[in-house]
Amino acid sequence: MSGVTDKAKGKIKQAAGDATNNAQLKGEGVLDELKGKAKGAVHAIKDAFKSATSK
Numbered sequence: 001m002s003g004v005t006d007k008a009k010g011k012i013k014q015a016a017g018d019a020t021n022n023a024q025l026k027g028e029g030v031l032d033e034l035k036g037k038a039k040g041a042v043h044a045i046k047d048a049f050k051s052a053t054s055k
Helices: 003-020 023-053
Strands: none
C-alpha cells in the first residue's frame, strides 16, 4: 500500500476505535498512520536523492 493509503486507513481505524471504545483498534490505527508517514518520508528522500544525482 502507498503511504497515503496507510495514513487514511490508520485514521479510519482510530476513529472506529474511538467510536467503539476499542483501544486495540485505535492502537492499530496509530501504527498504520505512522507506517504511512514513514513510507512518505522514504519516498521524499528517494525523490530528493534522484534529483540531486541527476544534475
